[in-house]
Amino acid sequence: MKRLSIVASAFVALALAAPARAQGPGSGGDPVKGKVVYERYCLSCHGELGNGAGEFAEWITTKPRDYRQGTFKWRSTPSGSLPTDADLDKTIRDGIYGTFMPTWYAIGEHNRRDVIAYIKTFSARWKTDKPQPSIVIPAEPPYSDASVKRGRAVYEKSNCAQCHGQDALGDGPSAHELKDDWGNPIVPYDLTQGHIKCGDTGSDIYRVFITGLNGTPMPSFTDSISPEEAWDLVHYIQSLSALYPKNYGPAAAK
Amino acid sequence: MTRTAKLVTTACGVLTTIALLAPPRAGAFPAFARKYGLRCTACHESWPKLNDFGRAFRDNGYQLLMGKDDTIFETPGYWPVSVRITPQYTYTQVTNQPTDQGTKNLGSGGVGQVGMDLLMGGVLFQNVSFLVVPTGFAPDGAVFLESAWVRFDNLFGTSWANLKLGRHEVDLPVSAHRPWNLTGTPYLIYSFHANGSASNYDMGENQWGVEYMGHDRGSLNRVAVSVFNVQNSPGTENFWSTPGLYGHATHEWTFGSGAVSALKLGVFGSYTTWPTTSFTSGGTPIPGTGGNLYPSEKIGGEAQVWFGPPATPLHLIVVFAHGEDDKALIPNATQNGTFNGGFAELGWTITLKNLVFFRYDLCKNSQQGDPTLPQDLNDQNAITFGWRHTFQFSNRSEYALVAEYSTWQTMGMGANGLNTRTNQYLVGIDFAY
Numbered sequence: 001m002k003r004l005s006i007v008a009s010a011f012v013a014l015a016l017a018a019p020a021r022a023q024g025p026g027s028g029g030d031p032v033k034g035k036v037v038y039e040r041y042c043l044s045c046h047g048e049l050g051n052g053a054g055e056f057a058e059w060i061t062t063k064p065r066d067y068r069q070g071t072f073k074w075r076s077t078p079s080g081s082l083p084t085d086a087d088l089d090k091t092i093r094d095g096i097y098g099t100f101m102p103t104w105y106a107i108g109e110h111n112r113r114d115v116i117a118y119i120k121t122f123s124a125r126w127k128t129d130k131p132q133p134s135i136v137i138p139a140e141p142p143y144s145d146a147s148v149k150r151g152r153a154v155y156e157k158s159n160c161a162q163c164h165g166q167d168a169l170g171d172g173p174s175a176h177e178l179k180d181d182w183g184n185p186i187v188p189y190d191l192t193q194g195h196i197k198c199g200d201t202g203s204d205i206y207r208v209f210i211t212g213l214n215g216t217p218m219p220s221f222t223d224s225i226s227p228e229e230a231w232d233l234v235h236y237i238q239s240l241s242a243l244y245p246k247n248y249g250p251a252a253a254k
Numbered sequence: 255m256t257r258t259a260k261l262v263t264t265a266c267g268v269l270t271t272i273a274l275l276a277p278p279r280a281g282a283f284p285a286f287a288r289k290y291g292l293r294c295t296a297c298h299e300s301w302p303k304l305n306d307f308g309r310a311f312r313d314n315g316y317q318l319l320m321g322k323d324d325t326i327f328e329t330p331g332y333w334p335v336s337v338r339i340t341p342q343y344t345y346t347q348v349t350n351q352p353t354d355q356g357t358k359n360l361g362s363g364g365v366g367q368v369g370m371d372l373l374m375g376g377v378l379f380q381n382v383s384f385l386v387v388p389t390g391f392a393p394d395g396a397v398f399l400e401s402a403w404v405r406f407d408n409l410f411g412t413s414w415a416n417l418k419l420g421r422h423e424v425d426l427p428v429s430a431h432r433p434w435n436l437t438g439t440p441y442l443i444y445s446f447h448a449n450g451s452a453s454n455y456d457m458g459e460n461q462w463g464v465e466y467m468g469h470d471r472g473s474l475n476r477v478a479v480s481v482f483n484v485q486n487s488p489g490t491e492n493f494w495s496t497p498g499l500y501g502h503a504t505h506e507w508t509f510g511s512g513a514v515s516a517l518k519l520g521v522f523g524s525y526t527t528w529p530t531t532s533f534t535s536g537g538t539p540i541p542g543t544g545g546n547l548y549p550s551e552k553i554g555g556e557a558q559v560w561f562g563p564p565a566t567p568l569h570l571i572v573v574f575a576h577g578e579d580d581k582a583l584i585p586n587a588t589q590n591g592t593f594n595g596g597f598a599e600l601g602w603t604i605t606l607k608n609l610v611f612f613r614y615d616l617c618k619n620s621q622q623g624d625p626t627l628p629q630d631l632n633d634q635n636a637i638t639f640g641w642r643h644t645f646q647f648s649n650r651s652e653y654a655l656v657a658e659y660s661t662w663q664t665m666g667m668g669a670n671g672l673n674t675r676t677n678q679y680l681v682g683i684d685f686a687y
Contacts, residue, residue, distance in 0.1 A: 028511075037565040040295040040606055041307070044649045056291030056649050059329070098321040100291055106310035106472040109510040111564050195321065 025109065026089030026116045034118025037111045045100065050122030052182070062099040063184050070125030071181060073213040074198040076134035079220035084131045088116050090199070097195045135210055138227050140202045143235050143246040151236025154229045158221055160209075163188040168240055174217075181215040188218070194243025202247055205234045282686040283373055285336045286311070287649045289328060290318060294652045294686075299569060300601065300609035300642060301652065301686070302432040306506075306516070310473045315383035315407030315416065316376055324380045334376035340436060341365065342656070342682025349675045350668030357669040381407040385422075401460055414468035421462045424500040425478035427520055427556035427573045430458025434601055434611045437660035437678040439636045441573070441597055442615040443554075448579035448591025449619050449632040453528035453550045455498065459485050463498075477503040484526050488539040495544060498526035504556070515564035522575075523553040530582055548580035554596065566606070571599040579623070587623030594620055595634075607644040613637070615662075628666060636662040642684070653685035 038046075045064035047054040052066035065072070074091050075083035083091075092112050095103030104112060120126040141147065155161070155168075163178065165171040170190035180186045189196055198204060210230060212220030225233065238244040282301045287294055294301050297308030304312065317323040345363035353360075375385035387401035403420030423431055430444055445456035463482025469475065480500045487496035504520030529544030554575025560567040574596030581587035595617030603609050615636040622629060640658030658680045668674035 033563045033565065036563065036606065040293070040565050044291050044293045044296075054291075060291065095318075095320050100320075100322060102290070102292070102318045102320055104307070106307045108306065108508040108515065108564055110508070110515050113510065114563070114565070 024086050026085035026087075026092075026113055029113035029115070029117030031114070031117040031121050034114035034116070037107070037115040038118050041104065041107060041111075042115065050119065056100070060100045062096075063182065064101070066182055067119050067122035069181070069215075070123035070129070071215040073215055074208075075131075075211050075214070076207055077132045077211060078135060078222065079212040080214060081132040082125065082129055084134060085113075085116055087131075087134075088119070089113070092116070094199060096197045098193075098197055135207065135222070137203050137206050137210075138231075140234075140247050141228075141231050142249050143238065147232045147235040148239040150229070151232035151234070151239075154225060154233040155236055158225060158233075163217065164191060168192055168237070178217045180217070186216055191237050192240040194241030200244055202231070202234050202238070205237055205244075206230055209233065282338060282652065283336045283375065284651055284686050285332075285334050285373070285376065286316060289332060289334075289376065290322070291649050293649050294647050295606050299567065300434070300603045301644075301654075303434060303601065304429075304432065306472065306508075310469075313416075313467065313469045313473045313476065314413070315381060315405050317381070317383070317407065323377055325377060334374055336371075336373045336686060338371040338373070338684070338686040340656075340682050340684045342436065342680055344437070344682075345679045346438075347677045349677075350672040351674070352669035357672065378404070383407055412468075413470065416467045416469075418465040418467065421460050422465055422480070423460050424457060424465070424480040424482075424524075425467065425476075425502045425522075426457060427502065427504075427522055427554075427558075428571055428599070434599075434609065434642065435613070435638045435640055435658055435660065436656055436682060436684065437638060437640075437658050437680050438676075439613075439615065439638050439660045439662050439678070442617050442634050442636060442662075443552075443573065443575050443595040443597060446577065446593060446595055446617040446634065447550060448577065448584060448593050449622055449627065450584040450587070450624065451528075451550065451579035451591060452530065452583045453484075453526065453579060454486050455484050455524070455526040455528065455550055457500070457524060457552070461485050461498065461500075474506045474508070475504070477501075484528065487528060487544065488532060495542065496527055496529060496547065498524065500524040500526075514559060514561055515567060516558075516560040518556070518558040520556040521554070522556065523551070525549060525551050528583055546582070548582040550577065550579045550583065552577040566603045568602045569600070571597075571601075573597055581623050584623030586626075588625060589621060589623060591619065591623035592621040594618055607647075609642045610640070611642075612639040631666040633665040634663065636660065640680075651685070651687040653683060655681075656684050657681050 043054055044056045045054040046052055046067065047057065050067040052064040054064060057064050070082055072083045075081065075087045077083055089112055092104045095101050161172050163172045163174050165175065168191040170188045172188065175188050178186050196205065209221045212218055238246050282294060282298065284294065297304060297311055299305040311318065343365050345361065347359060347361040349359045350357055351360045371387065373387050377383045382404065384404045385401050386399065388397045389400040390398040392398065399421060401421055403418050403422045405416060405418040407416050409415035409417065423429060426444065428441065430441055433441065440458060444458040447453050461480065461482035461484065463480055465478060465480040467478040478501065482498050483494060484496040484498045502520060502522040504518055506516055506518040508516045527547035527549050530546045530548055532539040532545065533543040534540060552575045554573065556573045559570045562568050577593050579591045581590045584591050597613055597615040599611065599613040601609060601611040618633045619629060619631065622631065638658065638660040640656060642654050642656050644652060644654040646653060660678045662676045664674050666673060
């Protein structure tokens with residue numbers, strides 16, 4: 001047992017002593033190794049050419065992302081911008097709920113970093129353009145009934161119902177005629193389901209309508225919704241289902 | 255029966271078993287790949303061995319937990335059934351066998367009877383998963399079920415509470431049903447007992463019982479405990495008449511960069527019983543009448559290291575255990591029999607389609623129950639290596655060429671107390687759909 005623990009600590013030391021090539025989550029990967037990661041895990045949906053037309057794509061309805069335009073939905077960066085490496089890492093790590101995009105948490109940070117470097121080779125945009133700085137999300141105020149009520153007013157004022165419907169069931173007047181940038185029909189999310197696609201926390205919901213979802217009709221409301229209003233709107237959305245985690249007090253506010 | 259006749263029968267038995275019966279395997283399950291649109295490589299480091307993603311998928315109860323698991327989301331044409339077949343040519347040679355013509359080496363070869371695995375598994379509903387593996391039909395039509403369990407996943411909303419009921423493989427450090435090799439050499443330590451022990455308990459054999467299993471996200475920390483009735487115990491067929499207990503816990507570290515991408519350490523142990531008496535009818539034990547149970551124990555550790563790029567790793571596995579069989583299980587024993595053993599396995603996924611692997615198994619008696627016997631009687635060691643080349647894979651099916659060699663040595667059990675060696679050469683096509 002003693003010998004084992006010596007061997008174990010040697011490996012841990014070896015691993016930790018390795019040159020820290022990596023920067024933040026998702027950054028500094030090797031695209032050559034990333035190609036193998038992609039072939040192992042991603043190719044069946046996203047396709048050999050990165051065009052979202054893998055062998056499984058034909059059979060599923062939310063189509064896998066076509067990487068060639070450099071357009072990504074879930075970002076911390078302003079509308080129209082490329083995502084940061086950390087944004088991509090988060091999406092890949094947690095997956096996209098309700099679609100066939102799995103959570104790749106278990107493949108580990110090392111694989112995700114390499115595959116992110118490889119995904120970027122599919123679009124020239126990554127060479128000519130840089131992600132803009134992430135938006136600043138102020139600390140979350142506690143969840144309260146008063147905030148939910150104010151949030152409902154923001155929902156009405158901002159005309160979210162046009163697409164998401166009066167009761168946020170995803171059935172607004174425009175809901176059935178929407179298309180995404182790739183020409184596929186797209187429906188506004190039913191916000192009462194309790195899981196949105198890319199993260200359920202307050203700041204995940206906040207960033208969706210402040211940065212918008214590139215490539216979809218879901219716009220950015222950064223010019224018309226103030227940060228206070230934004231948090232109220234988040235709380236209104238969270239009130240729609242018991243499944244959303246809520247921040248009830250200052251103790252939980254981080 | 256004379257000693258020689260017994261040995262000949264045993265030798266023939268060994269030969270036939272090795273030549274005809276591939277080790278039990280469940281292995282690859284392309285139905286999951288079809289359901290989720292993933293290639294075999296997503297879940298298998300090199301099939302049939304699972305990688306971290308595959309292990310997490312299995313621990314989650316064959317679910318990805320992204321809202322698409324329930325059967326109602328499957329296309330109506332989907333069936334949770336997979337087939338694995340391995341047509342192969344195997345040549346087997348066993349040395350130092352007693353015959354009427356003296357001590358001889360016996361060999362036999364041929365296109366091995368093609369075993370077929372029919373695997374049915376998946377989810378019945380969200381958080382209710384199952385696996386059924388029939389491995390044969392009796393003349394009266396009864397089905398022999400190698401696996402048959404249902405599992406209630408994520409009870410009380412936590413991944414730390416999963417309960418499996420039915421015939422299942424206990425949570426071994428390395429699954430006995432997913433070896434890289436197809437030759438007849440199993441992981442020796444799983445079935446090894448102190449020389450002469452009556453107990454036939456084999457850790458790699460599926461057991462009827464209950465398993466509690468818990469894990470965290472990504473299965474970096476896992477714990478499993480199985481309580482079961484020891485399979486194949488003579489004279490006992492009531493559920494708890496030959497109780498056994500098995501436990502296993504592991505922790506894995508993953509590293510974001512560097513030469514070592516992951517390291518896993520674990521401990522495991524089993525405590526099983528075996529009857530020493532039974533009522534008989536014409537010499538055959540009467541089911542349910544076994545008595546005077548005596549224990550066998552094993553306790554061990556595992557270390558697994560993944561070197562190099564995690565998508566094409568060089569994977570080192572070391573498993574070792576210490577075991578003890580009660581003297582009451584061993585003929586003429588005056589003391590308990592003890593032994594040590596384990597294996598070291600190295601698998602290198604050179605490319606997604608090429609794997610080379612090497613394994614060394616070693617089991618040594620450290621104390622014979624009958625102290626008059628040579629200390630090394632029935633010690634065993636084996637070397638197995640091979641190459642798997644996958645021709646093609648998609649999210650539906652996969653087939654591979656396999657070429658292997660294995661040599662397995664047993665001390666003092668051949669004719670006139672000679673050592674025996676079983677050599678096996680195998681080439682075949684392994685396919686799964």
